[in-house]
Amino acid sequence: METLDWYVLSGTLLFIVVYGVWKTRGRQSVADYVGGGKDAKWWTIGLSVMATQASAITFLSTPGQAFHDGMGFVQFYFGLPLAMIVICLVFIPIYHKLKVYTAYEFLENRFDLKTRSLAAVLFLIQRGLGAGITIFAPSIILSAILGWDLRTLNVILGLLVIIYTVSGGTKAVSVTQKQQMFVIMFGMFVTFFFILGYLPNDITFTKALKIAGANDKLNILDFKFDFTNRYNFWNGVTGGFFLMLAYFGTDQSQVQRYLSGKSIRESQLGLIFNGILKIPMQFFILLVGVMVFVFYQYNASPLNFNPSATEAILQSPFAEDYKNLEEAHLELEVQKKIAQNNFSKALELKEYSAISEAKTKIIAINTKDQANRATARNLIKQADASVETNDKDYVFIHFILTNLPRGLIGLLLAVILSAAMSSTASELNALGTITALDLYKRNKTGNFSERHYVNASKVFTLVWGVIAILVACVANLFDNLIQLVNIIGSIFYGNVLGIFLLAFFLKFVKGNAVFFAAVLTQIIVIVCYYYLIHIYPPGQEKLSYLLLNFVGALLVMFLAVVFELFDRLLKNSSVHNA
Structure with a gap:
């Protein structure tokens, strides 16, 4: 890193933060701090949703994933467009009609307080872990650049994100993510064309694709019915659909983005916008990784990129x-x-x-x-x-640092750190909101001012920021970061999604049956993950982790229906005996 890179990096990040603080000055009510003022346009919602999902992990791990395993990872997103349609038709109208600040408020209206609290706690566990990973990812970058200790960088970056998030709330997160997405995509396109320019003169883009194909990097579609394969068409459409439906429909870090919409139509258009562009964006990022692979067919690469x-x-x-x-x-x-x-x-x-x-x-x-x-x-x-x-997450950053010209290195680092800021800010914002409104406010007696709950949201955001830093300090790369985040989500998302589907479509099922079904389902899913996935080496698992979403959602629904029918049978039997 030279002086020009530091100027580009610091200038880009400073502009984004200052712009967010300036645009959200004076917002002190719960509606403003948590709900973002309910005035967001569809393009703001769409870009904010994309930026929340596109963390630094996306731009570190995805090219490395393609470098090692090819384009097949894109199948993971094949269930996304269908999930967006279902959320637009079912979830958004209900959330807006009830005027809720969190997705879990709806569960209390439909079931009871303990079911709402259980779903909120499950969200807090998995998203708290995820926030730690999104802090850990950019620490890898600066560790490679500066040679600093990873844990020290985790603390520094975590504190910076905490300050940024606590000061601005939901609105600050949303308005800055437009600028962050512009920086992200501009930087990736520039990098892509630089890679092509670095290839030998006789290697055109078409020929580069054929070289990648000869190395089995362009096997995009796999239609084999193999439930142990992490990424094939069927697992992407089923497991990916349930994961995306749970993530965008029940995860507060995403729900909070489109609940800030000016109207139902603006929220729906924002999600459709995301559904249309997300797969092409991921395809392009994977293609960048494949082109890095082609580049290293003609240029020296380290034996291990870490x-x-x-x-x-x-x-x-x-x-x-x-x-x-x-x-x-x-x-x-x-x-x-x-x-x-x-x-x-x-x-x-x-x-x-x-x-x-x-x-x-x-x-x-x-x-x-x-x-x-x-x-x-x-x-x-x-x-x-x-x-x-495991060096998958170091492949792209190694290419950036050793091959790109001065100035562009700073821009690419700004890309990855902007992604880290946007996703981590969204997660901490959601964690603070859920803790303050779904647990603290709902269980606290007495009347308190709006200012009190805004301050409570800030305090809980700070607390979760500290927890995320601690998680980052003990994080392990596993197979690679992007898979780790998806594995964590898959363990919890299916269960929570099933609770919401019960609430929407099976009106006869009551709170007690859902609560006990959810507790039992979560235990079963964790056991399945451990004995069918975790204890096996990558690629030899007995079940694709994506299918945990499918299993969790169907299992909680099945058990809830069984418990409800059994409860009614007992009650009818008691009445008959009496």
């Missing part, structure tokens, strides 16, 4: 073994470049036997490369078990 891991192994007794692996890695990179050039020439000459032979050679070399990298990871783990060996 600089901390490399430093740890080189200072250990295993340093010589690792250097031998690096030499083998360099030899493979030379072979890889030759094979890619042969493939490119065969494409130009349209010699199909040569194309097939070159493709086979490429696959064989990349298989050896993957095995070499896996051996390196195992060696790093032996040298220092505390160092993160």
